[in-house]
Amino acid sequence: MPDPETVTAAIATNVRAQRAHRGLTLDALAARSGVSRGMLVQIEQCRTNPSVSTLTRIADALGVTVARLVEVSDTPVVRVVHASDVVTLWRSDKGGSARLLVGSDAPAILELWDWTLAGGEFHDGDAHPAGTREMLTILEGELTLSVYGHSHVVARDEAVLFSADRPHRYANEGTEPLRFIMVVTEPRETLDQ
Numbered sequence: 001m002p003d004p005e006t007v008t009a010a011i012a013t014n015v016r017a018q019r020a021h022r023g024l025t026l027d028a029l030a031a032r033s034g035v036s037r038g039m040l041v042q043i044e045q046c047r048t049n050p051s052v053s054t055l056t057r058i059a060d061a062l063g064v065t066v067a068r069l070v071e072v073s074d075t076p077v078v079r080v081v082h083a084s085d086v087v088t089l090w091r092s093d094k095g096g097s098a099r100l101l102v103g104s105d106a107p108a109i110l111e112l113w114d115w116t117l118a119g120g121e122f123h124d125g126d127a128h129p130a131g132t133r134e135m136l137t138i139l140e141g142e143l144t145l146s147v148y149g150h151s152h153v154v155a156r157d158e159a160v161l162f163s164a165d166r167p168h169r170y171a172n173e174g175t176e177p178l179r180f181i182m183v184v185t186e187p188r189e190t191l192d193q
Helices: 004-021 024-032 037-044 053-064 067-071
Strands: 089-091 097-104 109-117 122-125 132-139 144-147 150-152 159-163 167-173 178-186
Touching: 004 037, 004 053, 004 067, 024 037, 024 053, 053 067, 053 089, 067 089, 067 097, 109 122, 109 167, 132 144, 144 159, 144 178, 150 159
Parallel strands: none
Antiparallel strands: 089 097, 097 109, 109 178, 122 167, 132 159, 132 178, 144 150, 144 167
């Protein structure tokens, strides 16, 4: 796995490059993403390690995946992501984690995640852009997925598909560890300048 300094440097380079490629000013990206101009400056100058929520908002505003922003090197035609290169973007004190295994932003935004939640742990997901869908399969434990105030229990070896363009929660209401694989797909939109 790349060290945190390498990932932070990659984020700085990639955010700056994606913003420049689209001809966006820091102020324009701040307005689109809801991330302050000051925070964007800190990210682009490699002075902070942004949260998953912040990265998601920036990625959505740029029309790319979070994977594109944390990518340490250029993406070849075929990319094998070795275990040592997988990036953990969220980690809890209880042992939960969210590892971004691989992602692509062409022709649509697509991400593959490996999540673990300890017993009693949950993670609140922000609403993604309109049309975003998530597919999950449960490898261990039982997931309680809450979307729009409705909870759905998904057991081991089961799968679920839902619209992720609204706030949602992944929860492990049991005592055993929960592990699931998630695919996020988001329609690619042309950004106005």
